[in-house]
Amino acid sequence: MRKLMVFNQVSLDGYFTDRVGDMSWARRRDPEWMKFQSENAGGDAELVFGRITYEMMASFWPTPQAREAMPQVADAMNRMRKSVFSRTLEHATWQNTRVVKGDLVTEVHKMKAEPGPDLLLMGSGQIIAQLTQARLIDEYQIVVTNTVLGSGRTMFEGVTCLPGLTLTKTQSFDNGNVVLWYSLST
Amino acid sequence: MRKLMVFNQVSLDGYFTDRVGDMSWARRRDPEWMKFQSENAGGDAELVFGRITYEMMASFWPTPQAREAMPQVADAMNRMRKSVFSRTLEHATWQNTRVVKGDLVTEVHKMKAEPGPDLLLMGSGQIIAQLTQARLIDEYQIVVTNTVLGSGRTMFEGVTCLPGLTLTKTQSFDNGNVVLWYSLST
Numbered sequence: 001m002r003k004l005m006v007f008n009q010v011s012l013d014g015y016f017t018d019r020v021g022d023m024s025w026a027r028r029r030d031p032e033w034m035k036f037q038s039e040n041a042g043g044d045a046e047l048v049f050g051r052i053t054y055e056m057m058a059s060f061w062p063t064p065q066a067r068e069a070m071p072q073v074a075d076a077m078n079r080m081r082k083s084v085f086s087r088t089l090e091h092a093t094w095q096n097t098r099v100v101k102g103d104l105v106t107e108v109h110k111m112k113a114e115p116g117p118d119l120l121l122m123g124s125g126q127i128i129a130q131l132t133q134a135r136l137i138d139e140y141q142i143v144v145t146n147t148v149l150g151s152g153r154t155m156f157e158g159v160t161c162l163p164g165l166t167l168t169k170t171q172s173f174d175n176g177n178v179v180l181w182y183s184l185s186t
Numbered sequence: 187m188r189k190l191m192v193f194n195q196v197s198l199d200g201y202f203t204d205r206v207g208d209m210s211w212a213r214r215r216d217p218e219w220m221k222f223q224s225e226n227a228g229g230d231a232e233l234v235f236g237r238i239t240y241e242m243m244a245s246f247w248p249t250p251q252a253r254e255a256m257p258q259v260a261d262a263m264n265r266m267r268k269s270v271f272s273r274t275l276e277h278a279t280w281q282n283t284r285v286v287k288g289d290l291v292t293e294v295h296k297m298k299a300e301p302g303p304d305l306l307l308m309g310s311g312q313i314i315a316q317l318t319q320a321r322l323i324d325e326y327q328i329v330v331t332n333t334v335l336g337s338g339r340t341m342f343e344g345v346t347c348l349p350g351l352t353l354t355k356t357q358s359f360d361n362g363n364v365v366l367w368y369s370l371s372t
Binding site: 010011012013014015018025129132140142144146147148149150151154155156157158159160161162163164165166167170172176177178180182 | 196197198199200201204211315318326328330332333334335336337340341342343344345346347348349350351352353356358362363364366368
């Protein structure tokens with residue numbers, strides 16, 4: 001079975017986007033953080049998104065601006081296989097992307113059983129909440145930033161209490177980010 | 187000026203209480219965590235609460251059960267000076283407690299200028315949100331627990347975006363807690 005992982009930055013009050021979907025408050029461009037992101041994105045993975053996150057990512061990573069600002073991450077994001085869950089999207093224009101229309105939990109069960117690299121969720125709050133509830137996410141990499149938003153969206157909206165994730169690693173950065181790694185207890 | 191500090195445990199999705207005000211999901215009683223809590227509570231401080239948190243604390247810490255479960259913390263909680271902000275509470279029965287009825291921001295400005303030990307806020311989400319907005323909180327000690335709640339109350343509800351808190355220290359524990367210390371940038 002390949003693993004299903006989450007990587008998201010959250011505000012100090014737990015939101016991965018602000019109220020209007022903006023994530024720019026989480027952006028850090030200092031060398032230490034850029035190096036971590038490049039190394040973290042460097043391994044092979046298949047990316048999984050909801051439609052909203054897909055459209056945001058697809059409008060950024062293939063552009064010259066992205067390649068200039070974060071060449072290694074942009075190259076990895078464009079190169080990796082991607083799946084977007086959407087009932088409305090007909091066709092995905094971003095390279096190496098397929099649209100998945102079936103039931104989320106059923107399809108993710110199938111994807112985990114297929115051969116291939118680990119699966120990585122980014123953004124995609126509604127999908128993360130449903131897959132958390134179904135206990136299908138094996139690892140959460142959560143970056144706690146030093147910004148309070150006051151309102152926004154969490155990636156666990158409506159999840160029934162999930163205690164006892166295992167904290168496996170932490171790493172803090174000079175820019176104020178703290179990365180927390182949790183795995184699902186079995 | 188004495189410092190105003192916050193100490194709160196939050197769920198992985200950022201809530202310090204669940205939807206019905208319960209905080210028992212945050213309780214950990216392993217020796218390593220008990221030792222940290224005892225040492226952390228051992229210094230002198232004046233405690234500051236809103237009424238709801240005050241009533242919860244006042245119904246627990248003076249009891250024999252509290253003295254038995256956490257003797258050092260119970261002793262410190264009962265001994266320390268306490269201020270509770272409330273418009274409705276007439277009289278505080280917990281030892282060493284005064285009721286403050288004036289405007290929150292004005293009164294806290296005054297308290298910070300008075301001589302005495304540092305001021306420590308626990309629980310008290312509405313008060314923390316207002317004092318964060320007024321930029322009166324000098325240090326936040328936030329314990330991120332390994333529990334997802336799915337819904338609850340944050341201590342920053344309605345705060346306008348506050349970027350750039352300075353991460354000064356982190357400490358992780360075998361029980362899955364990670365303590366993050368932030369100071370307000372000046």
